[in-house]
Amino acid sequence: MKHTIIITGGAGFIGSHVVRLFVNRYPDYRIINLDKLTYAGNLANLADIEDRPNYRFVKMDICDFEGVLALMQQEQVDGIIHLAAESHVDRSIKDPFTFAQTNVMGTLSLLQAAKVAWDGRWEGKRFYHISTDEVYGALEMTDPEGIEPPFTTKASSGSHHLAYGSKFFTEDLKYQPHSPYSAAKASSDHFVRAFHDTYGMPTIVTNCSNNYGPYQFPEKLIPLFINNIRHRKPLPVYGRGENVRDWLYVEDHARAIDLIFHEGKVGETYNIGGFNEWKNIDIIKVLINTVDRMLGRREGEDMDLITYVTDRAGHDLRYAIDSTKLQRELGWEPSLQFEEGIEKTVRWYLDNQQWMDRVTSGDYQKYYEEMYKGR
Numbered sequence: 327m328k329h330t331i332i333i334t335g336g337a338g339f340i341g342s343h344v345v346r347l348f349v350n351r352y353p354d355y356r357i358i359n360l361d362k363l364t365y366a367g368n369l370a371n372l373a374d375i376e377d378r379p380n381y382r383f384v385k386m387d388i389c390d391f392e393g394v395l396a397l398m399q400q401e402q403v404d405g406i407i408h409l410a411a412e413s414h415v416d417r418s419i420k421d422p423f424t425f426a427q428t429n430v431m432g433t434l435s436l437l438q439a440a441k442v443a444w445d446g447r448w449e450g451k452r453f454y455h456i457s458t459d460e461v462y463g464a465l466e467m468t469d470p471e472g473i474e475p476p477f478t479t480k481a482s483s484g485s486h487h488l489a490y491g492s493k494f495f496t497e498d499l500k501y502q503p504h505s506p507y508s509a510a511k512a513s514s515d516h517f518v519r520a521f522h523d524t525y526g527m528p529t530i531v532t533n534c535s536n537n538y539g540p541y542q543f544p545e546k547l548i549p550l551f552i553n554n555i556r557h558r559k560p561l562p563v564y565g566r567g568e569n570v571r572d573w574l575y576v577e578d579h580a581r582a583i584d585l586i587f588h589e590g591k592v593g594e595t596y597n598i599g600g601f602n603e604w605k606n607i608d609i610i611k612v613l614i615n616t617v618d619r620m621l622g623r624r625e626g627e628d629m630d631l632i633t634y635v636t637d638r639a640g641h642d643l644r645y646a647i648d649s650t651k652l653q654r655e656l657g658w659e660p661s662l663q664f665e666e667g668i669e670k671t672v673r674w675y676l677d678n679q680q681w682m683d684r685v686t687s688g689d690y691q692k693y694y695e696e697m698y699k700g701r
């Protein structure tokens with residue numbers, strides 16, 4: 327079956343990988359990238375596919391209900407994959423209103439536009455909402471030394487291979503968000519399920535762990551630190567660097583989204599992750615060794631860049647996703663071992679210094695004006 331799909335937030339980090347995958351894999355689908363181009367949106371992330379006949383970019387705010395509705399009717403949209411959001415926890419601590427506006431009101435505006443456009447004709451329609459593991463709150467670290475995880479996936483099959491507690495985030499856990507970011511995402515998840523339960527809208531929600539890979543905005547740990555190591559700038563480690571995150575290569579997330587969009591069960595929630603837990607400080611050491619080696623420096627030469635700074639307010643201690651349901655029901659697994667993913671990622675940022683320089687200088691925001699003027 328052919329689809330016309332709006333992908334929101336397609337100019338961001340994960341969204342750009344999802345847009346690329348769908349445009350390349352489904353030449354007979356029409357893919358509409360709807361993005362407001364906030365500071366986090368960068369159309370250069372999609373330079374390789376922007377001239378494809380099955381791709382269209384629309385600069386629009388998801389909060390613009392009338393605009394989204396008109397677009398859906400004009401294009402006869404039958405699927406929405408919703409990634410647009412304010413996504414950075416530190417920004418949400420400084421400016422919670424923007425997070426509530428985009429993540430809650432924006433999601434509600436999209437849902438309402440889809441409800442009006444589809445008008446109860448749910449057959450063949452799908453509203454797929456991308457959320458985060460942060461809605462579940464934080465897990466205890468019961469074993470700081472690390473234990474065998476219940477599962478080994480491709481992502482966790484490398485040398486590291488540890489879990490830092492016996493509890494994991496499962497789909498049936500109560501939501502306990504702690505940051506304004508995760509509170510806003512939790513609220514948006516509730517609205518999506520409410521539209522399913524109240525109106526019968528065919529919705530799906532997925533909650534994924536930390537992503538890493540090319541095109542991530544360098545305010546997030548991995549690209550920020552790669553760039554700082556390269557330029558020998560201090561690496562601001564929050565607290566003692568003991569917090570644990572569960573890392574997934576971004577293309578594996580995009581593959582999961584593709585599979586779930588097509589084969590996921592309506593009304594369901596799926597967790598996405600690779601049982602790949604790392605303490606921040608351990609990842610940072612891997613990044614220093616990898617960047618040093620790739621730049622021809624002595625491995626570990628830049629360890630003294632590590633600078634412990636005041637902890638993030640309300641900093642969640644440990645995230646660990648249990649993605650057994652997705653594995654069991656749809657057969658999804660990560661395709662990449664973490665060590666391979668980190669090598670690819672560091673190599674990409676070092677090889678794409680111009681992309682990084684344009685982002686850090688602010689020049690990337692001119693891309694839209696140059697490429698889309700008059701279109």
Ligand code: NAD
Nearest residue numbers: 335337338339340362363364366367387388410411413537
């Ligand atoms: P990002 O910050 O890199 O990109 C967000 C995109 O949304 C940008 O292109 C931005 O311009 C756009 N956007 C923001 N506000 C908008 C608005 N009002 N209207 C239209 N577009 C708007 O984010 P990301 O890291 O790619 O995350 C994408 C989604 O995945 C988010 O919903 C996030 O909560 C979720 N998620 C992220 C991670 C992660 O590790 N990055 C993990 C799990 C889930």
Ligand code: DAU
Nearest residue numbers: 413414415458459460535536545546547562563564569606
């Ligand atoms: O778990 C999924 C979430 O992962 C997504 O929902 C969010 O959108 C995404 O931003 C990410 O959130 P985190 O807060 O975990 O990511 P971040 O890269 O900001 O931080 C990762 C860890 O590193 C976290 O424990 C805080 C720490 N950190 C981060 C930065 C930017 C530092 O110690 N120093 C830093 O400078």
